[in-house]
Amino acid sequence: MTEATGQLTLAREGHLSDDDLGRLQLSRRRLMGLAVTATLPLAASATGAGSGAAAPARDGIQPPDYGLGHPVVHRPYGLPSSHQAGLERRSLQGLSPVPQNSASFTPLQGLFGVITPSGLHYERHHSGWIDPNPRDHYLLISASRPELIKQPMLFSLDDLLRLPSVSRMHFLECSGNTGIERKRAVAPTVQYTHGLLSCSEFTGVPLRLLLEKCGVDVRKARFVLAEGADAAALTRTIPMELIENDEVLVAYGQNGEHLRPENGFPLRLVVPGVQGVSWVKWLRRIEVGEAPYAARDEVLKYIDLMPDGQHRQYTSLQEVKSVILSPSGGQTLSAPGYYAINGVAWSGRGRIQAVDVSVDGGRSWREARLTGPVMDKCLTRFQADWTWDGSEHILQSRAVDETGHVQPTYAALRAARGSGSVYHNNAIQSWGVDHSGEVRNVQVD
Amino acid sequence: MCRWISAALLFVFMSAVGADYPGIGQKATPQEIQAWDTDIGPDLESLPDARGSVADGREVYALRCADCHGPGGRATTFFHPLVGGTTPEDIAVGRVASLEEERPDGASTLSLLPTLTTLLDYLYRAMPFGAAETLTLDEVYAVSAYLLFLGEVVQEDFVLDAASAREVQGRLPNRLGFTTDHGLWPGAPAEAGGFGNGGTPDTQSSRCMSDCLPASHHSAPADGI
Numbered sequence: 001m002t003e004a005t006g007q008l009t010l011a012r013e014g015h016l017s018d019d020d021l022g023r024l025q026l027s028r029r030r031l032m033g034l035a036v037t038a039t040l041p042l043a044a045s046a047t048g049a050g051s052g053a054a055a056p057a058r059d060g061i062q063p064p065d066y067g068l069g070h071p072v073v074h075r076p077y078g079l080p081s082s083h084q085a086g087l088e089r090r091s092l093q094g095l096s097p098v099p100q101n102s103a104s105f106t107p108l109q110g111l112f113g114v115i116t117p118s119g120l121h122y123e124r125h126h127s128g129w130i131d132p133n134p135r136d137h138y139l140l141i142s143a144s145r146p147e148l149i150k151q152p153m154l155f156s157l158d159d160l161l162r163l164p165s166v167s168r169m170h171f172l173e174c175s176g177n178t179g180i181e182r183k184r185a186v187a188p189t190v191q192y193t194h195g196l197l198s199c200s201e202f203t204g205v206p207l208r209l210l211l212e213k214c215g216v217d218v219r220k221a222r223f224v225l226a227e228g229a230d231a232a233a234l235t236r237t238i239p240m241e242l243i244e245n246d247e248v249l250v251a252y253g254q255n256g257e258h259l260r261p262e263n264g265f266p267l268r269l270v271v272p273g274v275q276g277v278s279w280v281k282w283l284r285r286i287e288v289g290e291a292p293y294a295a296r297d298e299v300l301k302y303i304d305l306m307p308d309g310q311h312r313q314y315t316s317l318q319e320v321k322s323v324i325l326s327p328s329g330g331q332t333l334s335a336p337g338y339y340a341i342n343g344v345a346w347s348g349r350g351r352i353q354a355v356d357v358s359v360d361g362g363r364s365w366r367e368a369r370l371t372g373p374v375m376d377k378c379l380t381r382f383q384a385d386w387t388w389d390g391s392e393h394i395l396q397s398r399a400v401d402e403t404g405h406v407q408p409t410y411a412a413l414r415a416a417r418g419s420g421s422v423y424h425n426n427a428i429q430s431w432g433v434d435h436s437g438e439v440r441n442v443q444v445d
Numbered sequence: 446m447c448r449w450i451s452a453a454l455l456f457v458f459m460s461a462v463g464a465d466y467p468g469i470g471q472k473a474t475p476q477e478i479q480a481w482d483t484d485i486g487p488d489l490e491s492l493p494d495a496r497g498s499v500a501d502g503r504e505v506y507a508l509r510c511a512d513c514h515g516p517g518g519r520a521t522t523f524f525h526p527l528v529g530g531t532t533p534e535d536i537a538v539g540r541v542a543s544l545e546e547e548r549p550d551g552a553s554t555l556s557l558l559p560t561l562t563t564l565l566d567y568l569y570r571a572m573p574f575g576a577a578e579t580l581t582l583d584e585v586y587a588v589s590a591y592l593l594f595l596g597e598v599v600q601e602d603f604v605l606d607a608a609s610a611r612e613v614q615g616r617l618p619n620r621l622g623f624t625t626d627h628g629l630w631p632g633a634p635a636e637a638g639g640f641g642n643g644g645t646p647d648t649q650s651s652r653c654m655s656d657c658l659p660a661s662h663h664s665a666p667a668d669g670i
Contacts, residue, residue: 015607018634036469044499048491064533069620072547085639097522097523098523098574101524101574108502127574127575129578140477140481140482141472141473142473142478142481144486150650151470151472152472152473152478153470153472153473154470154471154472154473154477155469155470155471159469162466162469163469195501206480207464208589212471213465213466213469221633222633222638222639223482226595227484231571231574231575231577232571232577233570233571233577233578234483234571235566235570238632239630239631239632239633239639240632241631241632241633241639242631243633255546265553268638271631273631274631285481287484289486289580291486291487291488292487292640293484293486293487294559294560294562294563295563295566295567296563296566296567296571297561299555299557299558299563300554300558300567301562303557303623304627304629307540307545308545308623309542309545310540310544310622310623310624311541311544311622311623311625312556312623312624312625312626312627312629313559313623313624313625313638313640314629314641315627315629315630315631316628316629316630316631316646317630317631319629319646319648335466348631349607349644354652356654357651361658362657363658364654364655364657364661365652365653365654365655366654366658392654398652400652405646405648406649406651406652407650408648408650409650413648415648416647416648417587417647424629435500444467
């Protein structure tokens with residue numbers, strides 16, 4: 001019953017069952033002309049209904065033959081379809097010899113819209129994740145000198161739940177995202193090139209409110225140290241300006257429920273537009289001070305090596321960036337035809353203003369549709385129409401944020417910074433499509 | 446009458462839920478603050494009163510550090526090396542020459558370290574890995590002295606304390622190796638007490654739409670992982 005080919009087959013890594021892999025090979029053979037018969041003309045498939053040979057076999061017009069389904073509360077906490085079971089966070093072998101000091105990547109290639117399901121949010125832990133009992137967990141707010149605060153205080157989760165709250169959607173990106181690509185194309189799929197990126201609705205209390213409650217002297221205390229309760233006792237310096245404009249939250253909620261322990265339960269700092277390491281998880285202490293703190297993760301790590309051997313310190317903003325999620329590395333276009341180009345764009349400096357798409361390696365560009373919503377320091381979806389003609393192409397996206405900052409090429413980024421730093425790589429990503437429809441990670445200067 | 450009561454109730458409500466948020470949070474006692482506030486800040490003038498010698502540090506290192514970091518602080522099995530990559534010239538100049546080779550993976554803690562307090566703070570709050578906060582301040586100072594000795598920053602008879610820490614700071618090989626002159630600090634710019642240029646990017650690309658420069662591309666080992 002199979003008819004025309006014409007399907008975007010997802011990436012091969014783990015994501016696909018053995019059956020899927022078998023079908024993938026089948027569709028490739030077809031494209032190479034080994035199995036194309038008179039009844040399966042490629043020309044027809046290009047204008048076909050889009051039901052592909054690699055898709056599940058159609059049952060014609062027969063009604064579905066299902067018996068009774070599962071009862072309610074069969075799974076008190078719901079799970080994805082069993083047919084999507086491969087869509088998971090994944091780490092990289094060799095990324096770190098210590099799994100508690102490592103990262104896992106969000107499967108961006110399989111997500112829609114801008115919200116990352118909480119269970120798929122990327123992980124970057126420095127000494128493993130913990131699950132503190134909120135009855136024993138407090139947030140202490142104190143000062144580096146007693147004169148800077150009228151009343152140091154302890155806040156419990158219950159305290160924070162009673163206070164006025166806000167909910168906001170923001171992206172969260174590790175500054176090391178795309179770091180392995182800094183010298184050349186390395187990773188096979190977008191999960192590994194760009195998957196240290198997630199986006200959620202966060203709910204919590206503006207930190208400003210808590211500092212006011214404690215009577216912090218903000219004329220003198222212009223820096224804030226945030227510390228986590230994990231074994232790394234991770235600390236980062238946050239500028240008071242971000243707290244004064246109410247952007248920084250002490251969050252307890254994510255996507256409608258309490259934070260997951262991997263994401264900092266019961267409390268984490270939300271610092272919109274700023275790299276993930278500053279969004280301190282398992283937040284237990286806020287200290288206000290008059291100088292930046294020169295903590296380990298802003299002195300020995302999360303520093304940007306420049307070609308002259310100097311390191312940039314306190315680099316925190318995540319600059320304008322975008323990536324095409326579909327078609328992307330590891331996927332296969334099984335036949336010529338229409339494929340919407342889908343991707344996400346984001347900027348730590350504000351809203352996305354525009355995204356341009358190129359299908360010829362950057363020689364020409366056209367503006368993509370922003371499919372909305374377009375929010376401050378939040379993932380923004382873009383889409384562009386594309387009909388693949390079966391020839392080689394290089395797909396790219398280039399975002400522009402509301403400050404007018406244009407996402408740089410690799411050549412522009414390397415001209416400014418060299419390629420020695422694993423941090424803050426926001427260069428334009430390229431995906432090469434070859435004659436067989438395979439999509440591969442390539443780099444274009 | 447009804448309206449008057451409503452207005453009065455509204456007044457009471459607003460005054461009860463002012464910016465004070467009564468009944469929320471607890472006052473932290475000095476003992477609680479002392480127990481929790483263990484970070485060693487960047488101010489060399491207010492270092493904790495402790496001391497440790499190179500000799501003591503060698504013993505602490507062997508017992509508490511060597512399993513992961515290896516003899517001499519150069520193991521790369523689990524973490525980046527602690528020492529290595531520095532020269533006497535670096536100590537004199539304050540910049541580590543080996544960092545110019547764009548090989549950050551080869552950098553060591555001591556070849557990067559611009560501020561001694563960072564080392565003391567991290568050892569005290571987060572080391573050893575898996576047994577954090579089990580080193581005393583004296584042990585932290587001793588191990589730090591030993592690492593500085595391994596990096597040839599101090600002599601074998603060195604004792605680290607608050608006073609000698611200020612001298613050592615002036616000998617750290619990469620003490621001048623950092624800059625905050627960039628646009629990636631989201632707070633105030635340098636002229637207003639913060640860092641950098643206030644957020645101006647270092648890449649200024651144009652939004653060319655057609656006849657853009659021909660690009661060369663390098664094919665990737667897409668199945669390289």
